[in-house]
Amino acid sequence: MRVLGNFEIHTATFPKSAAATVPFITTQFEVPGPDTAANSPADxxxxxxxxxxxxxxxLRPTAKATLTSPSAFRNSGLLVWGTSHTFVAQRPGTYRFVCLVHGSQMSGIIRVAG
Ligand SMILES: [Cu+2]
Structure with missing residues (x-):
């Protein structure tokens, strides 16, 4: 499966549930060393x-681009115009993916037959 960047920014990210656990944007408080989470300036x-x-x-692609389990985290990283990312299905299954930029409304399913 090859995904292509277009006129917007996107990711192709497995599994679909990553939309709830891997936010595209984070908020934080700048401190020396690793920054700390903050929900608003008041924090x-x-x-x-x-x-x-x-x-x-x-933003970053995962080191592995193989689809071996429907629950394994695989990410294209940021897709922009002129870029693409290729995933290789290695095991049968139903693989659901999502765009981390646009959320669960932008998702898809790949069924890999055995
Ligand atoms: Cu998108």
Whole structure:
């Protein structure tokens, strides 16, 4: 399965449930070292240190692009115009994927026959 970038940004991410566990955008409080989670500027000692950031787990492709289990996390990373990502199905099953940018409304199913 090859997914192509187009005029918007997308990801192709397995499984579909990743839409609930891997946010595309995260919010945080800038501190020395790893930043800490914050829901709003009010959570920060200095409100100007509140940040909205892209989640690197959503942006980067996974090292493996093989579909071996419907529950295994596989991610194309960010797809933009002119880019593509290829997944290789290695085991039969029903694989549900989602776009982490657009959420569960942008999803699909691949059925791999045995
Ligand atoms: Cu999308």
């Amino acid at each position: 920060c000692a200095a409100p100007t240190d509140f940040q909205i950031a892209f989640n690197s787990k959503a």
